[in-house]
Amino acid sequence: MSMRTTAIPTAKKLVYELALTKGIVSKSELMDQLALTSSSLTRLLEEMTAEGLLQEGGRGDSTGGRRPILYRLNARYGxxxxxxxxxxxxxxxxxxxxxxxxxxxxxxxxxxxxxxxxxxxxxxxxxxxxxxxxxxxxxxxxxxxxxxxxxxxxxxxxxxxxxxxxxxxxxxxxxxxxxxxxxxxxxxxxxxxxxxxxxHWMLRGEDVRHMLYVHAGAGLRSAMMSNGRIVYGAIDPEGAIGQMIVQVDGPRLQENGNYGALEAFASVQALEKRARTQLRSGSGALALPDSRPPAPDAVSYDTLLEALRRDDPFARELFAQSASYLGVGLANLINILHPERVILGGALIASHEMFFETATRVAGQNIYYSSDYRPSFSKGELKExxxxxxxxxxxxxxxxx
Missing domain, CATH: 3.30.420.40 (ATPase, nucleotide binding domain)
Known part of the structure; x- marks a missing residue:
C-alpha cells in the first residue's frame, strides 16, 4: 500500500506545499513562486477549492486595489x-x-x-x-x-x-x-x-536550515538537517552517535560496541550499569526513602531518577558525569556539522534541569570556532x-x- 499516487501538476503541488508551510497565502505570493499566468493560477485555485483541499481564508491588506483573497488548506480535507x-x-x-x-x-x-x-x-x-x-x-x-x-x-x-x-x-x-x-x-x-x-516544522517561520537533534535515553540517537533537508548515509545511521569514542580504552556497553563509546557513559543502560558496579564494590552508596540501601542488582533507572529528584549525592554525581560525557559528544558533532540549532530530547534530558545545563555547558566550552560561531541549544518545542x-x-x- 502506498500514499495517494494520482499524478499532479507541479504547480498544484507547489500551491499545496506553500499553503502547508505558511498556513495562509495570497494569490500574489503564489504568483511570485509559480510560472503561471494570473488566469491559469485563478483556475488552479478554483479547482483546488472546489475539491475541498483549499478554502478561502479571508482577505489580505489592500495595496491600492481590491483586497486580495487569502487561501489556506482545508483542515478537514483529511x-x-x-x-x-x-x-x-x-x-x-x-x-x-x-x-x-x-x-x-x-x-x-x-x-x-x-x-x-x-x-x-x-x-x-x-x-x-x-x-x-x-x-x-x-x-x-x-x-x-x-x-x-x-x-x-x-x-x-x-x-x-x-x-x-x-x-x-x-x-x-x-x-x-x-x-x-x-x-x-x-x-x-x-x-x-x-x-x-x-x-523544524515548529520553526518553519524562522527559516532555520541547519539543525542537529540528539536523543539520549535507553540508547543514543541523532539526526542532522542541512539546507532544510534530512542528511542520510549509505545505511540507517540513527544510532551511530552512540559508537563515537570519547575515552580511548574505556568500557563498552554491549558486546559488539566500541570500547570507550559515548553510549557507555551517556545512556540509561550505562547509568544503571555504573551504579550497580559502584554499589557492589562499595565505592558508592544509595539510600531508599526509608534509608534502606537497595540491593545493587535491583537498582534501575527509575530508582536512580527518584534518588536524583531527592538530590541524593551519589545519584547526582552519576547523572552529572553522564551529562558531561554527552556534552563532549555534542561538541564533537557540532565541530563537524556546525548546526544553527541543537535540539536535545530523551529520558536523560528530561531527567533533571541539571543534565541539560551540564551537557550544553560542556558542549559550548568545547566548540572550536566559538568566537565566530555559537549554535543555540534547546529541548525543542514539542519535547515528548x-x-x-x-x-x-x-x-x-x-x-x-
Whole structure:
C-alpha cells in the first residue's frame, strides 16, 4: 500500500506545499513562486477549492486595489496519524491538515509489549480516535511511523533494535503489519529523523536550515538537517552517535560496541550499569526513602531518577558525569556539522534541569570556532511529542494530492 499516487501538476503541488508551510497565502505570493499566468493560477485555485483541499481564508491588506483573497488548506480535507515506537515509551497522535493535534496518547513499553500487542494496541487507539472524532477510514491520508533504528525504509522493517523490554522486534515488518490492520498507508522513518522534522516544522517561520537533534535515553540517537533537508548515509545511521569514542580504552556497553563509546557513559543502560558496579564494590552508596540501601542488582533507572529528584549525592554525581560525557559528544558533532540549532530530547534530558545545563555547558566550552560561531541549544518545542508529530508532518510533506 502506498500514499495517494494520482499524478499532479507541479504547480498544484507547489500551491499545496506553500499553503502547508505558511498556513495562509495570497494569490500574489503564489504568483511570485509559480510560472503561471494570473488566469491559469485563478483556475488552479478554483479547482483546488472546489475539491475541498483549499478554502478561502479571508482577505489580505489592500495595496491600492481590491483586497486580495487569502487561501489556506482545508483542515478537514483529511487527517494523519503519527506513531512513535521507542524503547521506554511510545506515543500516537491524530492531526488535521493544519497539524492541530486532535488526540495524543502515550504508553510505557514494558516487557509485555510484544510486537503483536503493540500492533493491536495501536489499532485499538486508532479506532477509538476515529470514533471519537467522527472520522472515516477514507478520510485518513496515512500514518507516519518514527521508530528506533536501525531500520530499512524500503521494506518497512525494523532490523535489529536493542534494549526493547520485550522480544520479537528484530526483522519486524512493522509497516506492512500496521497497513494490514489499519487499512490505510503507512511510512517508516527512524525516530530521530521524525523528531527533527517535527521540531523544524515548529520553526518553519524562522527559516532555520541547519539543525542537529540528539536523543539520549535507553540508547543514543541523532539526526542532522542541512539546507532544510534530512542528511542520510549509505545505511540507517540513527544510532551511530552512540559508537563515537570519547575515552580511548574505556568500557563498552554491549558486546559488539566500541570500547570507550559515548553510549557507555551517556545512556540509561550505562547509568544503571555504573551504579550497580559502584554499589557492589562499595565505592558508592544509595539510600531508599526509608534509608534502606537497595540491593545493587535491583537498582534501575527509575530508582536512580527518584534518588536524583531527592538530590541524593551519589545519584547526582552519576547523572552529572553522564551529562558531561554527552556534552563532549555534542561538541564533537557540532565541530563537524556546525548546526544553527541543537535540539536535545530523551529520558536523560528530561531527567533533571541539571543534565541539560551540564551537557550544553560542556558542549559550548568545547566548540572550536566559538568566537565566530555559537549554535543555540534547546529541548525543542514539542519535547515528548516530537517523534509522533514529525512522523505526521512527514506524511503531509510526501502526500500526493
Amino acid at each position: 487527517y494523519v496519524w503519527g506513531l512513535e515506537i521507542s524503547r521506554l515509551y511510545s506515543s500516537l497522535g491524530l492531526f488535521d491538515l493544519h497539524m492541530n493535534p486532535l488526540r495524543l496518547t502515550r504508553w510505557r513499553m514494558d516487557a509485555s509489549m510484544t510486537p503483536e500487542r503493540l500492533v493491536a494496541h495501536v489499532e485499538a487507539e486508532v479506532r477509538a480516535g476515529m470514533e471519537e472524532q467522527g472520522i472515516r477510514t477514507a478520510q485518513i491520508l496515512g500514518m507516519g511511523i518514527g521508530a528506533v533504528g536501525p531500520l530499512d525504509q524500503r521494506t518497512g522493517r525494523l532490523l535489529s533494535p536493542l534494549f526493547f523490554p520485550a522480544g520479537g522486534y528484530a526483522d519486524l515488518p512493522i509497516r506492512d503489519l500496521l497497513e494490514q490492520r489499519l487499512g490505510f498507508p503507512c511510512m517508516l522513518e527512524n525516530g530521530a529523523n521524525t523528531a527533527l522534522i517535527g521540531e 511529542d516530537a517523534v509522533a508529530t514529525g512522523a505526521a508532518v512527514m506524511v503531509l510533506r510526501n502526500l500526493k494530492v
